[in-house]
Amino acid sequence: MARSAEQQRVLEILRRLKRAYPDAQLALHYRSPFELLVALILAAQCTDEKVNQVTAELFQRYRTPEDFVRARREDLERAIYATGFYRQKAKTLQACCAALIERYQGQVPDRLEDLLTLPGVGRKTANILLGNAFGKPAIGVDTHVLRLAQRLGLTHQNNPDKVEEDLNQLVPVKDRTRFCILMQAHGRAVCLARKPKCDQCVIADLCPYPDKPKASAAPNSLPKNKKSLNLLRLTTRRK
Numbered sequence: 236m237a238r239s240a241e242q243q244r245v246l247e248i249l250r251r252l253k254r255a256y257p258d259a260q261l262a263l264h265y266r267s268p269f270e271l272l273v274a275l276i277l278a279a280q281c282t283d284e285k286v287n288q289v290t291a292e293l294f295q296r297y298r299t300p301e302d303f304v305r306a307r308r309e310d311l312e313r314a315i316y317a318t319g320f321y322r323q324k325a326k327t328l329q330a331c332c333a334a335l336i337e338r339y340q341g342q343v344p345d346r347l348e349d350l351l352t353l354p355g356v357g358r359k360t361a362n363i364l365l366g367n368a369f370g371k372p373a374i375g376v377d378t379h380v381l382r383l384a385q386r387l388g389l390t391h392q393n394n395p396d397k398v399e400e401d402l403n404q405l406v407p408v409k410d411r412t413r414f415c416i417l418m419q420a421h422g423r424a425v426c427l428a429r430k431p432k433c434d435q436c437v438i439a440d441l442c443p444y445p446d447k448p449k450a451s452a453a454p455n456s457l458p459k460n461k462k463s464l465n466l467l468r469l470t471t472r473r474k
C-alpha cells in the first residue's frame with residue numbers, strides 16, 4: 236500500500252532521530268514489568284530523575300506486589316514522599332498490587348485490556364508497559380510525545396487518547412515504541428517545552444512549528460534537500 240506524504244515525513248523524522256539518538260532508552264530505571272509499573276505510577280507529576288532516585292531504594296525494600304500490599308501505609312508514603320502526591324500514590328500502588336495478586340497471580344498482564352483494569356493504569360502507562368516491558372510496539376503518549384506530535388503537526392488533538400489514534404495512523408507498527416523514546420530524547424535535548432532549540436534541530440526542515448526562528452536566522456533549519464521541503468509542503472498544505 237502506498238504511503239501518504241505524512242507517513243513518509245514520519246519515516247524521515249524517525250530516520251534522523253534514530254541517527255541523532257542511537258542509544259536513547261526509557262529514562263525510568265526498571266528490571267521487570269512490575270518495577271516499570273511502579274515507576275510509572277510514581278512518575279505522575281514528577282521527573283523521571285526523581286523517580287529513579289526514589290525507586291533505587293524503594294525496590295530494595297519492596298520487591299513484589301505482596302510486599303507493597305503488606306507495607307504499612309505510612310511507611311510506604313515515607314518511602315515515596317519525594318515523588319510528590321505521596322498519599323494518593325501510596326494508595327494507588329497498594330490498590331494496584333492487590334488487583335495484581337487477586338486477578339493476575341501477582342504478575343503484570345501483557346494485554347492492553349487487562350492492564351487498563353488495574354488501578355492507576357491508563358492508556359499511557361499501559362502502552363509504555365506493553366512497548367518497553369513486553370516488546371509489543373505501542374504509542375504511549377506522555378508529555379514529550381504530546382508536545383512534539385503537536386509541534387510537528389502530526390496531530391491537532393489535545394486529548395492523549397486521540398493523539399495516540401493519530402500517531403497510530405502515521406507510525407509503522409514496528410517503530411511505535413522507538414518513536415516515543417526518540418520523541419522523549421528529542422524533547423529533553425532540543426525540543427524543550429518552554430523554548431525549543433529549533434536552530435539545533437535535525438528535523439527542523441520537516442517541522443511546521445510556527446514559532447521557530449526564521450530560516451535566515453537559523454541556517455541549520457533550512458531544508459536539507461528538495462525531498463524534505465516537498466514532504467513538508469505536501470503535509471502542511473492539507474491542514
Ligand code: SF4
Binds near residue numbers: 439
Ligand atoms: S524545529 Fe523546533 S519545534 Fe520543531 S521539532 Fe525541532 S525543536 Fe521542536
